[in-house]
Structure formats: structure tokens, C-alpha cells
Amino acid sequence: MSQPDILKTIASFTSIEQALDHFEIEFDSRFINEYRMQVTKIFNGYLIMQKPDDWFAARRALKNAYCKVQRGRLDPHTRSACRGCTSCQRR
Numbered sequence: 001m002s003q004p005d006i007l008k009t010i011a012s013f014t015s016i017e018q019a020l021d022h023f024e025i026e027f028d029s030r031f032i033n034e035y036r037m038q039v040t041k042i043f044n045g046y047l048i049m050q051k052p053d054d055w056f057a058a059r060r061a062l063k064n065a066y067c068k069v070q071r072g073r074l075d076p077h078t079r080s081a082c083r084g085c086t087s088c089q090r091r
Contacts, residue, residue, distance in 0.1 A: 003051055006058050010047065016040050023059040025066065038069045 013019045016039055020027045032039065042065035052058035 003053050006052050006055060010052075010058060016043070019043070019062055020066070023055070023062050025059065025063055027066065031070070035069050039065050042068055
């Protein structure tokens with residue numbers, strides 16, 4: 001899938017759940033219901049900063065957005081692991 005194709009696909013999504021399903025990222029629906037706007041804003045920000053060249057680059061941007069919100073909920077004063085995050089590779 002080329003860059004214009006992947007951007008058209010992303011633009012066609014009407015919810016963040018559609019994007020997560022398309023990019024085969026497991027997610028917690030309760031988490032998405034609570035943090036939908038944050039994940040969407042960060043994902044869109046990543047897409048603005050660097051246009052994805054293919055499916056994998058777009059998936060990486062969405063995984064990073066999801067994970068960033070998950071990690072942001074952790075206590076910064078402890079070294080706790082990213083536990084409920086289904087996409088985190090920093091375990």
C-alpha cells in the first residue's frame with residue numbers, strides 16, 4: 001500500500017476502534033472509552049509529524065500513541081511496568 005493509499009484508508013476511519021482493528025492492535029475497550037480523545041490526538045500528531053509510507057509505519061504510529069497514553073498513566077516515581085498495555089513492547 002503506497003503513502004496516498006494508506007492516508008486515504010486512515011481518513012476513512014470513523015472511530016479509533018476501526019483504526020485499531022485495521023492495524024491488528026489488541027485494545028481494551030474500557031481504556032479506549034476513557035482515553036479515546038488522547039489516543040486519537042497523539043495518533044494524528046504522529047501522522048502530521050511524519051507521513052506513513054506504508055501499513056507498517058501507520059501501525060507503528062498508532063501503537064506508539066496507544067502505548068504513550070498507557071505509560072502516561074503509570075506512577076512516574078516508581079519503576080512499574082506497563083501492565084495493562086496490550087501493545088507495549090517495553091515490558
